[in-house]
Amino acid sequence: MSALLQVHQLDKHFGGLHVLKHFNMTLHPGEIVGILGPNGAGKTTLFNLLTGFIPADAGEVLLHGKSIRHMKANAIVGLGVARTFQLCRPFVGLTVLENVLVGSLGPRVKHHDLGERAMHLLSQVGLADKAQQPSELLSYGDLRRLEIARALATEPELLLLDEPFAGLGSSEIEALSALIRQLHQQQALTILLIEHKLREFMQLVSRVVAIDFGEIIAQGSPTDIVNHPRVIEAYIGKQNPLDMDPHA
Ligand SMILES: Nc1ncnc2c1ncn2[C@@H]1O[C@H](COP(=O)(O)OP(=O)(O)O)[C@@H](O)[C@H]1O
Numbered sequence: 001m002s003a004l005l006q007v008h009q010l011d012k013h014f015g016g017l018h019v020l021k022h023f024n025m026t027l028h029p030g031e032i033v034g035i036l037g038p039n040g041a042g043k044t045t046l047f048n049l050l051t052g053f054i055p056a057d058a059g060e061v062l063l064h065g066k067s068i069r070h071m072k073a074n075a076i077v078g079l080g081v082a083r084t085f086q087l088c089r090p091f092v093g094l095t096v097l098e099n100v101l102v103g104s105l106g107p108r109v110k111h112h113d114l115g116e117r118a119m120h121l122l123s124q125v126g127l128a129d130k131a132q133q134p135s136e137l138l139s140y141g142d143l144r145r146l147e148i149a150r151a152l153a154t155e156p157e158l159l160l161l162d163e164p165f166a167g168l169g170s171s172e173i174e175a176l177s178a179l180i181r182q183l184h185q186q187q188a189l190t191i192l193l194i195e196h197k198l199r200e201f202m203q204l205v206s207r208v209v210a211i212d213f214g215e216i217i218a219q220g221s222p223t224d225i226v227n228h229p230r231v232i233e234a235y236i237g238k239q240n241p242l243d244m245d246p247h248a
């Protein structure tokens, strides 16, 4: 199967800080892959580079074999790569529905009735009854759902989720995890997921890339990764990283 995304020797410095070091990764269509790593490992920076939010210093990012490395964020969205943010960023002053409609303005969206489609997306993520509310009134869990609906509105082929469970309680995490699984299965979406909530994360992904200090320290199945000595060491020498939550 040909690769959806190929990252080759991707490199990023912030001043003297070498944040991503010659990073390599391949993602195949339909995969759901996890990026694991302690705070400051370079995970969000990787997403920022892949989505054109910041420029890389060196290396290559190929989407279906074509370089997107020098493209701006909106051009990359137009090619089918959408993301959510670690800190939710709704368009304040717009309703929940309007937030999703903004996502529908891209070139990939061919639907003739954008309002109907936005409502469909809101019901898919469980927010249909809140469509007319100002987005700033949503709970944190609902904001996460809104972010996902807004990303889906751009008709992505690849969805990047940056810590979707951050700040949520355990029942909200379970529900959101079920939603992500459902989206992956029903929409043939390829998903790259950054997470710290290890228990849910490990149940969701089929493959994990573990990074620390901007480098891959291990990759493999979730079971291989939680038992990998370098991963355990990166999580401050805990016996079993599944039992710890770095945000706790
Ligand atoms: N825009 C920036 N300017 C300077 N340093 C940054 C910037 N963004 C991230 N960093 C630094 O890069 C490192 C990796 O950050 P980040 O990618 O956000 O880590 P993670 O998402 O894995 O927690 C951290 O040391 C962070 O402080």
Ligand SMILES: [Mg+2]
Pocket (backbone or CB within 6 Å): 043, 044, 045, 086
């Ligand atoms: Mg981050």
